[in-house]
Amino acid sequence: MRVVSSIGRRGGFTLLEVLVVVVIISILTTIAVLSVSVLGSDRELDGEGDRFTDVIAAATEQAQLEGRDYGVWFGAGRYEVLNYDQLSQTWQSVIDDRLYQSHEVPTGLALRLDMEGRQVPPASDVPGTPRVPQVLLYSSGDASPYTLTLTRDGSQSQWIVAGQADGTLVITRPDTTP
Numbered sequence: 001m002r003v004v005s006s007i008g009r010r011g012g013f014t015l016l017e018v019l020v021v022v023v024i025i026s027i028l029t030t031i032a033v034l035s036v037s038v039l040g041s042d043r044e045l046d047g048e049g050d051r052f053t054d055v056i057a058a059a060t061e062q063a064q065l066e067g068r069d070y071g072v073w074f075g076a077g078r079y080e081v082l083n084y085d086q087l088s089q090t091w092q093s094v095i096d097d098r099l100y101q102s103h104e105v106p107t108g109l110a111l112r113l114d115m116e117g118r119q120v121p122p123a124s125d126v127p128g129t130p131r132v133p134q135v136l137l138y139s140s141g142d143a144s145p146y147t148l149t150l151t152r153d154g155s156q157s158q159w160i161v162a163g164q165a166d167g168t169l170v171i172t173r174p175d176t177t178p
Contacts, residue, residue: 042155048150053161069138072134078111079111109152142165145163
């Protein structure tokens with residue numbers, strides 16, 4: 001005698017089958033996102049370029065608001081905003097604003113400063129030696145013209161910030177098309 005079950009298998013998927021499909025889709029999505037990030041823009045390079053332009057824009061505005069000159073000092077792989085103290089007639093670090101403090105670019109990124117068509121070597125950072133900025137941001141809104149190139153080692157990607165004499169910035173971001 002044959003027993004027939006009334007609970008036969010109905011159409012549909014088991015929980016295990018659904019979970020396997022979800023895991024496969026998750027893996028494919030992760031691979032797609034990672035490949036776009038690798039082939040797309042360099043986030044660290046973009047972040048440093050954005051940071052530098054923000055620093056310059058803020059310091060230029062601060063110079064005009066306070067009626068005092070600011071400057072940017074470039075050392076090996078880092079930069080710092082200074083202000084000119086009329087009383088001591090020296091350039092001073094801006095200690096009350098984190099944005100202007102000495103900032104080191106991440107490992108693998110390089111700064112290149114050009115002025116008047118020539119590369120400006122990084123300033124030495126000997127303790128006790130006064131820092132003198134290479135780029136000046138005047139209280140009138142004017143600035144010394146310069147070109148700062150930010151690159152990643154071994155890459156063709158470049159972030160270029162060209163500071164004009166009237167204090168405006170011309171920014172060239174790296175080409176992110178594959």
